[in-house]
Amino acid sequence: MSMEDYDFLFKIVLIGNAGVGKTCLVRRFTQGLFPPGQGATIGVDFMIKTVEINGEKVKLQIWDTAGQERFRSITQSYYRSANALILTYDITCEESFRCLPEWLREIEQYASNKVITVLVGNKIDLAERREVSQQRAEEFSEAQDMYYLETSAKESDNVEKLFLDLACRLISEARQNTLVNNVSSPLPGEGKSISYLTCCNFN
Numbered sequence: 001m002s003m004e005d006y007d008f009l010f011k012i013v014l015i016g017n018a019g020v021g022k023t024c025l026v027r028r029f030t031q032g033l034f035p036p037g038q039g040a041t042i043g044v045d046f047m048i049k050t051v052e053i054n055g056e057k058v059k060l061q062i063w064d065t066a067g068q069e070r071f072r073s074i075t076q077s078y079y080r081s082a083n084a085l086i087l088t089y090d091i092t093c094e095e096s097f098r099c100l101p102e103w104l105r106e107i108e109q110y111a112s113n114k115v116i117t118v119l120v121g122n123k124i125d126l127a128e129r130r131e132v133s134q135q136r137a138e139e140f141s142e143a144q145d146m147y148y149l150e151t152s153a154k155e156s157d158n159v160e161k162l163f164l165d166l167a168c169r170l171i172s173e174a175r176q177n178t179l180v181n182n183v184s185s186p187l188p189g190e191g192k193s194i195s196y197l198t199c200c201n202f203n
């Protein structure tokens with residue numbers, strides 16, 4: 001595929017405490033696997049996946065950051081150019097949920113004010129060990145104006161949905177920006193029958 005062979009390019013960055021499953025979510029989505037004995041991420045890693053949404057090629061550049069505190073200064077520098085952030089916690093780990101306000105402060109400080117943030121509660125396959133109720137997380141995400149989704153990287157539950165819904169959101173935002181910035185020029189893809197809003201099911 002040549003460099004230009006896509007209609008949209010978006011940068012998505014995963015953040016959140018160590019061990020919540022960021023790497024596994026990325027691997028599940030990009031490679032369709034749940035890696036055994038996944039070690040902690042050192043610094044930052046990235047993967048690319050191109051998806052087709054309503055006939056358009058969307059290239060997703062997915063950055064997986066280390067959750068460990070000691071890498072924080074490295075990972076912060078990746079926020080700025082992110083189109084979207086996936087803020088992840090582990091539903092079986094109260095501590096990872098309690099740290100969310102700290103992560104939101106990081107976002108406020110380092111990310112663009114246009115960034116789309118999705119809150120993800122991972123590891124729902126471990127339902128019997130749940131420490132954070134869905135209702136609590138939903139209330140938190142609503143108060144912070146974030147989308148919320150629960151996933152299992154292990155069971156491949158909602159992982160595809162997470163990234164594809166996010167891509168749809170990003171396309172929708174990009175189109176709106178094009179409209180606002182250049183009202184007279186035709187939208188990319190105008191004339192095609194596109195119903196991109198129909199695949200945005202966060203709420």
Ligand SMILES: Nc1nc2c(ncn2[C@@H]2O[C@H](COP(=O)(O)OP(=O)(O)OP(=O)(O)O)[C@@H](O)[C@H]2O)c(=O)[nH]1
Pocket residue numbers: 016017018019020021022023024025035037038039040041042065066067068122123124125126151152153154155
């Ligand atoms: N049961 C279950 N375990 C998971 C799931 N996702 C990740 N894990 C496990 O959780 C541990 C941490 O997963 P990682 O993907 O490395 O977590 P991370 O957030 O990338 O961690 P850092 O790289 O240290 O920031 C591993 O032992 C995974 O096997 C899930 O959906 N269900």
